[in-house]
Amino acid sequence: MRLLRVGVHPLKSGAVRSVRSADVLARGLVDDRSWMVVDGSGRLVSAREAHALLTVVADTPATDPTVTGDLRLRAPDLDDLDLVVPDGDAAPVRLFSLDLHAVPAPEADAWIAKALGRDDVRLVFCHVPSRRRLQPGFSDPSDHTAFADSFPVTIASLASLRRLDDWIVEEALERGEEPPEPLAMDRFRANLVVDGDEPFAEDGWTSVTVGETRFRVAKPVARCVMTTIDPQTLATAREPVRTLARRRLVDGRTLFAVHLLPEGPGRVTVGDEVVAR
Numbered sequence: 001m002r003l004l005r006v007g008v009h010p011l012k013s014g015a016v017r018s019v020r021s022a023d024v025l026a027r028g029l030v031d032d033r034s035w036m037v038v039d040g041s042g043r044l045v046s047a048r049e050a051h052a053l054l055t056v057v058a059d060t061p062a063t064d065p066t067v068t069g070d071l072r073l074r075a076p077d078l079d080d081l082d083l084v085v086p087d088g089d090a091a092p093v094r095l096f097s098l099d100l101h102a103v104p105a106p107e108a109d110a111w112i113a114k115a116l117g118r119d120d121v122r123l124v125f126c127h128v129p130s131r132r133r134l135q136p137g138f139s140d141p142s143d144h145t146a147f148a149d150s151f152p153v154t155i156a157s158l159a160s161l162r163r164l165d166d167w168i169v170e171e172a173l174e175r176g177e178e179p180p181e182p183l184a185m186d187r188f189r190a191n192l193v194v195d196g197d198e199p200f201a202e203d204g205w206t207s208v209t210v211g212e213t214r215f216r217v218a219k220p221v222a223r224c225v226m227t228t229i230d231p232q233t234l235a236t237a238r239e240p241v242r243t244l245a246r247r248r249l250v251d252g253r254t255l256f257a258v259h260l261l262p263e264g265p266g267r268v269t270v271g272d273e274v275v276a277r
Contacts, residue, residue: 001273002195002196003272005192006018007190008029008032008063009032010035010060010062010063011036011053011243012046014057015056016186016189017057023267024213026071027144027145027152028152029152029153029191029264029268031062034126035058036123040122042093042094044094044135047226048224050121051117052075052116055115056073056075057074059071060072067082071083073111081108081119083108087103089103091124095149098132100131101128103124109121115165130144132144132146135218135219149261150219151260153192153260153261154257154259155193155194155208157195157202159195161173164243165182167243168183168239171242180237183240186231194274197276202217202257207273211267216263217260218261219259220257223253223256227256240264241254244256
């Protein structure tokens with residue numbers, strides 16, 4: 001197998017930033033999901049309910065060397081916003097069922113409000129990812145991450161996506177419907193995209209080595225309605241969840257891709273050999 005793509009998401013639910021290489025730390029790829037939008041109560045605001053987040057392009061020096069500050073935000077019809085990492089007091093935030101702390105970046109609040117078309121949102125920064133504990137039974141006490149849903153790194157297989165696309169076409173034809181266009185891998189927001197193994201071979205992986213960087217497999221990724229949002233048009237449909245529910249339903253969860261935990265610092269680069277066991 002080979003590594004085809006490396007994706008970093010400096011802003012949770014923001015546009016995927018494709019890079020040639022990325023440093024890997026215990027918390028995941030450098031700068032991945034370090035920033036998050038929350039509502040007035042401190043609860044996560046994601047693209048599930050605010051589709052426009054998918055059009056917000058967040059870059060750091062790790063994703064774009066022309067960035068001179070710590071974060072640059074871009075969105076349609078808005079001027080770019082350059083930010084530095086905030087140094088104020090941390091405030092409580094809630095990521096799904098997790099109670100965490102993050103540092104507010106009030107300089108961005110008006111900009112984020114315009115980008116999303118709502119006035120109850122603000123931007124926060126994960127100042128100490130090492131304080132976050134991960135799901136017991138699938139991680140060690142030292143494992144941690146920033147604002148990723150569950151685990152530091154997600155890896156997806158292009159062979160599996162091709163098989164999923166074939167299933168979607170087959171089922172559309174069985175229903176007498178016009179088959180949709182193939183799905184973009186961006187819907188699955190993977191950090192690492194590989195090709196060269198059998199479809200869904202990742203179900204049996206326990207460890208993955210990308211170049212010289214080692215990961216262990218935590219668990220499969222359970223997919224939600226966010227994958228039904230087209231990241232370009234923001235239109236929603238029933239796929240891929242409908243087909244995953246028929247073909248990849250395990251314990252009530254629709255599965256695609258797997259979560260990884262870094263076993264040490266390293267670097268991943270497009271073209272790296274990928275060895276899975």
